[in-house]
Amino acid sequence: MSKPTLGSTRQGFIPPFILERIAAHDEVHLQGCAQRTLEVDHYFRARRAPDIVANMDMPEGSPRPGQAARYIYSANYQEVLPGTLVREEGQDESGDPTVDEAYRWLGVTYRFFWEAFERNSIDDQGLPLLGTVHYGQDYENAFWNGAQMVFGDGDGELFNRFTAALDVVGHELAHGVIEREAGLVYTYQSGALNESLADVFGSLTKQYHLGQTAAEADWLIGAELFTERVQGRALRSMAAPGTAYDDPILGKDPQPAHMDDFVETEEDNGGVHINSGIPNHAFYLAAMALDGYAWQTCGFVWYDTLHDSRLTQESDFATFASLTVDNASRRFGTESQEAIAIRDAWQAVGVIA
Ligand SMILES: [Zn+2]
Known part of the structure; x- marks a missing residue:
């Protein structure tokens, strides 16, 4: 499949001002989780999405409009992307609730844009939907990097795992759509x-x-x-x-x-x-x-x-x-x-x- 050209605005779902508050808190464990999350977010903000896409081996999109092409990977608690492929379109549940939530919500979001607006994925050309779960340790965020969704497991104290929320997936994929259609400057x-x-x-x-x-x-x-x-x-x-x-x-x-x-x-x-x-x-x-x-x-x-x-x-x-x-x-x-x-x-x- 040809490499799609995508824009450059990459922001996590949790805004930095919340993570900075947690990083300034006096509980050492929470401080560490927020600090590490901010570092990861900063790293991804500094990278342009087209570079990420160009460096990725993108799987095939769906040949049929109206049918999502989902690929779920696990980073196995490391900071690697995309990680190991654990479930792809049409395969049965994996048994790992985090993997299966990511698969499900990407599918629901795809179907919403298709059935409500006849939009075939982010680029309206069936872009495959990739998701990586178990990203890093205690990572308190989720984001779309131009090529894929990335979900942290949360710290378990303030944040649950990020695959729990369907609207997080809808929000992040919508950023991809907005970027392609309007390119609204992110300031x-x-x-x-x-x-x-x-x-x-x-x-x-x-x-x-x-x-x-x-x-x-x-x-x-x-x-x-x-x-x-x-x-x-x-x-x-x-x-x-x-x-x-x-x-x-x-x-x-x-x-x-x-x-x-x-x-x-x-x-x-x-x-x-x-x-x-x-x-x-x-x-x-x-x-x-x-x-x-x-x-x-x-x-x-x-x-x-x-x-x-x-x-x-x-x-x-x-x-x-x-x-x-x-x-x-x-x-x-x-x-x-x-x-x-x-x-x-x-x-x-x-x-x-
Ligand atoms: Zn956002």
Whole structure:
């Protein structure tokens, strides 16, 4: 198979500001896990995805659109990629729950993009979906490196194994889709939009899998990741940004829900995981106003907007917002309830007047 050309934005699912808090904590074991995770993340951020892809022996994609091509590897607790192949498309369960979760969630995410939007994998050309589990020791993150997903087992004290959360897989694969379609620059508002779109499609993947309407969904991101020890429900909440966790070690969820509380910062690539709360909340408000399955209403509009040639790499919230209103009018009609709900939602979070 030819080597795909992919972009260069590689970020773990857990943002650095959370890991830095843990690394500054006085428990030696937790300190060590977070420190090591930050080092691994830094290493992967410094490498360009096309180099990773060029150096990998990529297996074949699926010859048939609508059929995923999954390959799950184990790193056997080392920091090696991709590791040993342990389960490939069509094979029976391996018996290792981590391997089988990765296989299952990659399949669900593939099926969501195919059935909701007729998208054939990340590149829309059947790119094979590779996942490596048991990566490193106590590694507290998961990421897509341009060629494959990588899952840590967590430290067992604050974080569970990362294959536990379907929306983590949906979020990371969505970054691949976003990069190919819009290439939103991963800093400031365009970066926060990039993050928000990954959350939107991650959450929709989960809602689709569970057959949930907007009103039935929990609108949480990473609800399965925290152990009992953490005072928090999830990493982020699209329904109530800023309330997902408030914990002595991790700190408090820093997300705003309205432009009045927009956070000006140089940290976190200019607040990409912080200000994403604002467009996340707009999506939630529109989906709730419309109810029904969100991937059939505003989810479709967000996907259309991702393809819109007027969306540039440095688009800000206001540009994205007005494009969603326009795309809702095109798909559903000018004064359709979809167009109205979406415009109202962006007004409610202060992005458009
Ligand atoms: Zn992300």
